[in-house]
Amino acid sequence: MPIDIKMPALSPTMEQGTLAKWLVKEGDTVVSGDILAEIETDKATMEFEAVDEGTILSIAVPEGTEDVKVGTVIATLGAEGETAAPAPKAPAPKVADEPAAKAAEPVAAPAPAAEARPAPARAAVPKAAEKGDRIVASPLARRIAEQTGVDLAGVQGSGPNGRIVKADVVDAKAGTATPVAAAPAPTGQPVATSLTDALPDFGIPFEDVKLSGMRKVIARRLTESKQQVPHIYLTVDVRLDALLALRGELNAALAARHIKLSVNDMLIKALGMALMQVPACNVSFAGDVMRQYKRADVSVAVSIPGGLITPIVTDVAAKGLAQISTEMAELAAKAKDGKLQPHEYQGGTASLSNMGMMGIKQFDAVINPPQAMILAIGAGEKRPWVMEDGTLGVATVMSVTGSFDHRAIDGADGAQLMTAFRELVEKPLGLVA
Template identity: 70%
Template sequence: MSIEIKMPALSPTMEEGTLARWLVKEGDTVKAGDLMAEIETDKATMEFEAVDEGVIAKIVVAEGTDGVKVGTVIAVLAGEGEDAGSVSAPKADAPKAAAPKAEAAPAPAAAAPAPAPAAAPKADGDRVKASPLARRIAAEKGVDLAGVTGSGPNGRIVKADIESAKPGAAPAVAAPAAAAPAAAATAPAAAPASVWYDESIPHEVEKLSNIRKTIARRLTEAKQTIPHIYLTVDIQLDALLKLRGQLNKSLEGRGVKLSVNDMLIKALAVALTQVPKCNVTFAGDKLVKYSRADISVAVSTPTGLITPIIRDAASIGLASISTQMKELADRAKEGKLQPHEYQGGTASISNMGMFGIKQFDAVINPPQAMILAVGAGEKRPYIVDDALGVATVMSATGSFDHRAVDGADGAELMKVLKALIESPMGLLA
């Protein structure tokens, strides 16, 4: 008897996803645990495993299809002894791949309607269709997607197309014809239905991934609904750097090398346990108070920012934090994190010091009530033992949800954090 393979729910909140790539084809034999497809959710691109054994009789939903609802039949598996050729697709219509649409240019402000200017030809709706894996490989190889011909469904660029392509510049894009000058306007034009941009500049329009859409939605929500308060302290790093060097020397041969960020994760977690008023979530008419510090760590990936979590970071050792962080970051960049590894957390840390950023204000990651923004450690004039000297100093800024955290409590957290980093032996307790 044939088995229907349905779009899985890869996270508790997932309602639909993009079938980014099939890893099998019709006629292939699969068994439980075999990888079948890459599915892009609103958080990550995840691999989907087979749970049954059989032959892929029909692929119902083509790779590259957007908006596939959870529970939709995406393929049919022929059971034991069943002829795969005799298996028919389900009667229900499969979701259709999103058809490319050309974006209309905004109308000029004029006293009378003017004819739309002739637009230059646009390939594939002004965007390049490519699988997430192909985009990642193209970025690594320096291949311009605009110059690659896709061999996948509907011209979608897949891994094989990138591997056979050579790095090179994008082909020249013809600028669209300029609109004729508008007549003297008597009133400002109505706002266009979509965001306006200057089409006279050579460009391409790339469709947002589900992950990027989620980032945009959550950050907009955070800035519009959370009253942020920002508190910055300068922290001397010399003692922490010295301790890190000593610890790494003792860890030689164990495959562990502590980073400054590993130690800052621990410091933030310990500070939150000492100042629990900042380890909270604002929940309307309630305040949720956490008894454990789970630290979400911002990691940049080819598809956007994601925050894997070091759980109970105050209670585990630095070597464990370092090992977990490296493994989580590697899988985050490959799009292989499981939902429980990035959903939750009681506070976040974002470190841009490696980019030379001196100081910045981070946006709170709801429903958390604080995030720590870490800048670069640098040599600065500094008062050491009541005398002017030179020290390695970094600026750290805490962003707090002022509905849940009073300024004095946020200041107390930053004071404790500074003390822990400047006298870092407390991180080994």
């Protein structure tokens, strides 16, 4: 008996995804554990494994299809020698205009010739609509068609198996507005392909780039954060000289193990320890309760093509610097390859974003709910500094700004955390004790 293979939920919050690539084809034999497809979620590209063994009888959703809802049948698996049941023949569509229907039936001319003659009803059936009354179109094409009033029944699909895609709707819209072929755009000017009316057209050459799923999630979550979370910002200047000196000594000692600590690794450790020293900041606000975390899991912002992701170093305060460095390097590499698993980027009790390596002196980061704080790290630079003996000297100093959810964390508690972090960085032997 054939088994339906359904779109999986690859994370607790996943509702839909993009079927990026099929790694099998119809007729292939698979066993449990074989990789069937690559599926893009809003944060990563993940491999989908077979659970049962058998032969791929049919593939219902072609690769590249976006917004496939969890639970949708994407393929059918059967036992060896089994074949897919023939699809039920759809009844012929009813045509109200009988003369037009009769005129259309005997036409054997190619589609362009049929489309050339005007007819009050559908004179020729486009390839995308040959499956009875069902029109095969991508969700994006349907949405654009609804917004622009394009009738998909009259659109010729250029996608797999005659599927209507965005470009087909765009072409159809352009065709209804201008029956004659439009003049080519001037050389050097990008052609705008978006049909959105959200932005006015001031006559400036432009190109609309479709948002990735990740970028949509970032836009939604950060908008919600700034609208719903009352941010309070606290900034301290931190002297780095002692930490840089200790880092040099540790790296010399760890060279034989091929481990090289970064300043960021040591700052992650400092934040984890500071959160354990000031537990009032290691919390999440949940309306009528405050969730107090018993360990510090630090989410670290990593920039990747198309967006930003925050892999998590768990239980930071209990780990050594070498282990943190190794884990962070592995997580960053997986993030850039789009191979992070959900448990590696979902969760965390606080975040750290370091733009100092990009030369940014100071910035205010946006909190990532349900977390209640994020630390923004600026660049270390040589500045005038009053030394312990009261003399004026030069020190390597960085500005660090903490963003706190004021519903959960009072200014005094936030200040305590910033002080604890500064002391751990300026007296870094505490990081290895």
